Structures are given as structure tokens and as C-alpha cells.
Amino acid sequence: MSETNAATAPEDDRDAAIDITDDAGRESRHDEDDRLKPEYVSAVRDAVEEGDTERARELVSPLHPADVADLIELTPSEERADIIAALGEMIDGEVLSELNDYVRDELVEALAPEQLAELAGELDTDDAVAIIEDMEEADQQAVLEAMEPEDRAAIESALSYPEESAGRLMQRDLIAVHQHMDVGQVIDYLRDNQALTHDFWEIFVVDEAHKPIGTCQLSWVLTCPRGIAIADVMQRDQTLIPVDMDQEEVALRFQKYGLISAAVTDDSGRLVGMITVDDVLHIVQEEAGEDILRLSGAGDGDINEPVMDSYKSRVRWLLSNLVTALVASFIIRQFEGTIEQMVALATLMPIVAGVGGNAGSQTMAVTVRALATNQITASNSWRTIIREIRVALLNGSTVAVVIGLGVTAFFGNAMLGGVIAAAMLINIVTAGVAGAAVPLMLDRFDADPAVASSIFVTTITDSMGFLAFLGLATAVGLTG
Numbered sequence: 001m002s003e004t005n006a007a008t009a010p011e012d013d014r015d016a017a018i019d020i021t022d023d024a025g026r027e028s029r030h031d032e033d034d035r036l037k038p039e040y041v042s043a044v045r046d047a048v049e050e051g052d053t054e055r056a057r058e059l060v061s062p063l064h065p066a067d068v069a070d071l072i073e074l075t076p077s078e079e080r081a082d083i084i085a086a087l088g089e090m091i092d093g094e095v096l097s098e099l100n101d102y103v104r105d106e107l108v109e110a111l112a113p114e115q116l117a118e119l120a121g122e123l124d125t126d127d128a129v130a131i132i133e134d135m136e137e138a139d140q141q142a143v144l145e146a147m148e149p150e151d152r153a154a155i156e157s158a159l160s161y162p163e164e165s166a167g168r169l170m171q172r173d174l175i176a177v178h179q180h181m182d183v184g185q186v187i188d189y190l191r192d193n194q195a196l197t198h199d200f201w202e203i204f205v206v207d208e209a210h211k212p213i214g215t216c217q218l219s220w221v222l223t224c225p226r227g228i229a230i231a232d233v234m235q236r237d238q239t240l241i242p243v244d245m246d247q248e249e250v251a252l253r254f255q256k257y258g259l260i261s262a263a264v265t266d267d268s269g270r271l272v273g274m275i276t277v278d279d280v281l282h283i284v285q286e287e288a289g290e291d292i293l294r295l296s297g298a299g300d301g302d303i304n305e306p307v308m309d310s311y312k313s314r315v316r317w318l319l320s321n322l323v324t325a326l327v328a329s330f331i332i333r334q335f336e337g338t339i340e341q342m343v344a345l346a347t348l349m350p351i352v353a354g355v356g357g358n359a360g361s362q363t364m365a366v367t368v369r370a371l372a373t374n375q376i377t378a379s380n381s382w383r384t385i386i387r388e389i390r391v392a393l394l395n396g397s398t399v400a401v402v403i404g405l406g407v408t409a410f411f412g413n414a415m416l417g418g419v420i421a422a423a424m425l426i427n428i429v430t431a432g433v434a435g436a437a438v439p440l441m442l443d444r445f446d447a448d449p450a451v452a453s454s455i456f457v458t459t460i461t462d463s464m465g466f467l468a469f470l471g472l473a474t475a476v477g478l479t480g
Contacts, residue, residue: 022078029431036067048079048086057171069098072107080106093122094157096131102305108135108458116144125172126279129158133168159165163433166250167243169283170264170273173197175231176204180212183332186216199258204271206235212263212271214238240265241275254280254376324459328466335470342478344411345470348420355463360457363388363435371439385436392432396425415466415478423469427461434460 037310040059047056060068068090076084084091084107096104096119098249108116120143123373132140132155154172161167175196177186190196203221205214213232224233239257241250241264253259254277264273332349339345356460366385370376376384378421388416404421408414439449 018327033363034309036070036074041071042265044074044083045079048083052324056083057088057090059132060087060090065094068095069100073100073103077106081110081146084110094120095126097123097127101134104131105134112174113142116143119150121147125154125158125273126169128155129168133159133163139389150443160298164247165243166241166264166271166275168247169247169250169279170241170275171197173199174204174271174274175200176206176210176212176261176271179205179207180232180233181230182226183221183224183228183230184222186230187226201276203230204263204274205230206271206428209269210271211269212238212240212265218341218439232373238263242343243267243272248372251280251283255284255447282385306335308466320455321458324462327459328462331466332470333464335474337465338478339472340449340469342416342473344416345415345473345478348407349466349469350424352420352427352469353462355424356431356465359392359395359428359459360435360461361454362363362432363392363432364453365438367436367439368453371443371449376418379424381440383435385440388436389429392429393425395432396428399428416473416478419472419476419478420469423465423472426468427465428463431457 044056044059047053047059058070063071068087071090072095080103091107096107097205099107116131120131121129126429128151128260132143135143144156148264157172157360158170160166173196175190177189181189196321199220200298203216203218204212207213207214214236215238216230216234220233221230239253239259239262241253241262242266243266250262254262254275259277261274261276263271264275266272367376367388370384400421403424404417406417406421407418436455438460442449442452
């Protein structure tokens with residue numbers, strides 16, 4: 001490959017250098033808002049509907065694989081099979097790996113094992129595993145049998161590790177060199193072995209037992225004299241990822257230490273793969289989305305999820321909330337006499353419960369996030385609860401004063417204003433304690449705080465809100 005200095009190249013050469021394409025020869029297509037515009041999607045759909053396959057392929061050919069995947073997802077489900085058939089070989093392994101899980105499952109079911117094996121063979125191991133791991137065991141075996149022996153062995157090895165572990169996430173294509181090599185030997189090794197991966201940022205240095213002892217950035221190799229030993233150039237401090245580490249913990253390590261890539265080691269400490277930051281970005285997005293959706297009880301929250309699957313995941317949450325509402329109703333019923341004597345209580349008590357619920361949700365969201373990012377540990381959990389109590393006292397006092405003065409002015413009843421102010425303070429402080437303590441307790445018992453916290457916190461804040469307000473009203477003998 002000839003090298004050209006862009007600063008001194010002729011004008012035409014410099015223009016050509018700006019025309020960047022990916023290794024499949026496709027130009028990246030980016031419009032104003034980085035999304036496929038409706039008129040473009042309609043044009044492709046119309047071409048397919050009219051049977052103009054050539055026109056459809058001409059429209060799609062400039063797209064990056066990720067944009068082709070978006071195009072398929074933006075197409076109504078009943079039209080996807082026609083578009084996929086029209087595009088033919090343009091639906092390659094890269095497109096398959098970029099597809100939404102539910103849409104990809106539709107495509108996988110329509111492909112023969114031989115076709116799927118060919119597509120998976122084009123991908124890095126981690127991407128191929130992501131496609132194959134969710135298949136039925138019989139279909140999975142059929143695809144594996146159709147693959148090349150080397151690819152099959154790599155994928156079977158990855159599938160032997162737990163789901164959502166570093167072993168499933170890692171790539172097996174990496175550059176590892178012996179510690180006794182010098183820089184010149186490393187450069188010659190990289191140039192003479194065409195079968196090596198071309199996508200790497202750093203070189204892993206290993207000892208005789210193939211255990212990683214350091215890393216060397218590619219830029220260091222290219223700028224050092226050839227005679228210097230690679231062991232003298234490498235950085236010995238490195239972050240090693242155990243092969244069975246959970247992918248969420250992997251993402252936290254990348255974030256904490258600012259990693260671009262990291263070596264993955266097996267139980268004996270041998271180098272078995274690497275994880276790169278682009279893989280971790282997917283995990284960060286996936287884990288963050290999961291936690292948000294679990295807090296709301298929305299299931300997978302995917303617009304491509306089948307209707308019945310969405311129904312099953314959401315209705316359980318709604319039924320759980322129904323139970324909490326019944327508990328609150330039971331408490332209200334115990335104070336029917338007090339409410340009959342002063343109807344204003346019925347109009348005000350939802351305010352106490354509602355504001356308390358919001359306060360609890362705020363604290364719960366902060367606590368769940370802190371747990372997910374390892375900001376809270378056994379050493380600072382009590383400090384966290386105390387902090388949230390202090391915040392709740394400040395918030396509760398402020399809201400109590402505002403609601404107390406407002407109710408006093410509106411109803412002309414200072415006693416009623418004092419009761420709702422006290423109830424509001426009690427409920428917001430309770431919400432702060434519950435919002436912090438409930439996720440911590442669930443985490444201590446190895447339950448997922450993002451899934452179950454909301455139900456408990458809602459029950460506590462609603463019940464305490466009604467109990468505090470109506471109980472205080474009864475205690476002071478409020479009457480209309």
C-alpha cells in the first residue's frame with residue numbers, strides 16, 4: 001500500500017483521501033439527524049413493492065450495515081421478508097449483527113442453517129455468539145455443524161461460558177507476542193502474517209505459559225527503534241478480565257480505568273481473548289436501559305417486541321400495583337368517620353401520598369443507580385441512608401411549610417394546615433428512608449433492586465401518607 005502525505009498531496013489526491021469508505025466499500029450515509037428519512041424509506045419500500053429489485057439495491061448500496069439494519073427495522077413487519085429477499089446478498093453478517101434482537105430473530109428463523117453459518121462466519125466471535133446463543137438447541141446445533149471447524153470451535157468455546165459473562169463478550173482475534181521479541185521482530189511478525197486480525201489498538205505481551213504480562217500500544221511499536229526489546233516498551237500495569245466476570249462489572253472496569261481494550265484470562269491465568277470498548281458501549285446501553293425499564297415494569301420495552309410478550313411482562317406489574325392500592329384503600333376505610341366529618345380531608349389526602357411517592361421514587365432511582373455503578377458498598381451503605389434522611393428532612397420541611405400555609409389560607413383552618421404539613425413531613429422522610437433502604441436490603445439478599453424496589457416503596461409511601469394524614473386528623477379531632 002502506498003503512503004501519501006495529505007499535506008503535500010495534489011488536490012485530487014486530498015479529495016480522494018476525504019472520501020472515506022468502510023472495508024466493504026460502502027460509503028457511510030449520514031443525513032442531518034443521523035436517521036433514515038421517511039421519504040427514503042418509502043422510496044425503497046415502493047421499489048420493492050413494484051418488483052424493481054435493481055432500483056431497491058441501488059438505493060440501499062451506499063448505506064452502512066448499521067443503516068441497512070435500521071432500514072429493515074423501520075419497515076413494517078409484514079414487508080420485511082420482501083425487502084430482505086430483494087436485497088439478497090446485501091444482507092450480510094454485519095447487517096445481521098446490527099439488527100434489533102426481535103427483528104433479527106425473525107430473519108434467523110427464515111434462513112437455512114447453511115446460510116446462517118456463512119453469515120456468522122463473517123463476524124467476530126462475540127457478534128456471532130450474540131446471534132446463535134438465543135436459538136433453540138436443535139437449530140443452534142444445525143448451524144454449528146454447517147460452520148468451518150475453526151469458527152465452530154471458537155463459538156462452542158464461547159457458548160460454554162455463562163450468559164452475559166466476559167467469555168461470551170470477548171473476541172478471540174487478537175495480537176499476542178512473546179516477551180523476548182524486540183520491536184523489529186514484532187513489526188515483521190505483523191507484516192508477514194496476513195491472517196492476523198487488522199482491528200487492534202494494542203499488542204498483548206505474554207510469557208512462556210501464554211499468560212499476559214503487559215501491553216504495548218501500536219503507536220509505541222511504530223515509533224520505537226527496532227532493536228529495543230518489547231518488554232522494555234510495554235506497560236506492565238494492566239487490567240485483566242476474568243473469563244467468568246459479569247458483563248456489567250466488565251463495563252464498570254472499562255469506565256473506571258478508561259480502557260480501550262483489555263485482556264481476558266481463564267482460570268489458569270492464560271490469555272484467551274480480549275474485550276474492546278465498542279463491545280462495552282453496547283453493554284452500557286443495554287444494562288442502563290434494562291434498569292430503567294425494570295423500574296417502570298415495562299418489560300423489555302422494545303417496540304418490536306411481540307404484543308403478547310409485552311402484555312405478559314406489564315400486566316404482572318400492574319396487578320402488583322393493584323395490590324398496593326388495595327392496601328392503601330384498606331387504611332382509608334379505617335378513617336371513614338373522620339373523612340365524613342370533614343370532606344376536605346378526602347380532597348387533600350391524595351396530595352400527601354402523591355408527593356411522598358415522588359420523593360421515594362427520586363431516592364430509589366439514585367440508590368439503584370449507585371448500586372449498579374458500585375458507588376454503594378457495605379462500607380458506606382449506612383452513610384448513604386443517613387444522607388438521604390437529611391435530604392428528605394430538608395425537602396419535607398420545605399414542602400410542609402408551603403402546603404401548610406396554602407391549605408390554611410384556602411380553607412381558613414390553621415389546624416388543618418398544621419395536620420397536612422406534619423403528615424407531609426412524616427411521609428417524605430419515610431419515603432427517603434424507604435427509597436434508600438429497600439434497594440439496599442434487596443441487594444443484600446441478592447435480589448435485583450431495579451425489579452422489586454418500586455413495589456415496596458410505593459406501598460410504604462402510599463400507606464404512610466394516608467395513615468399519617470388521617471391518623472393525625474383523627475387524633476386532633478378535626479371536624480368540618
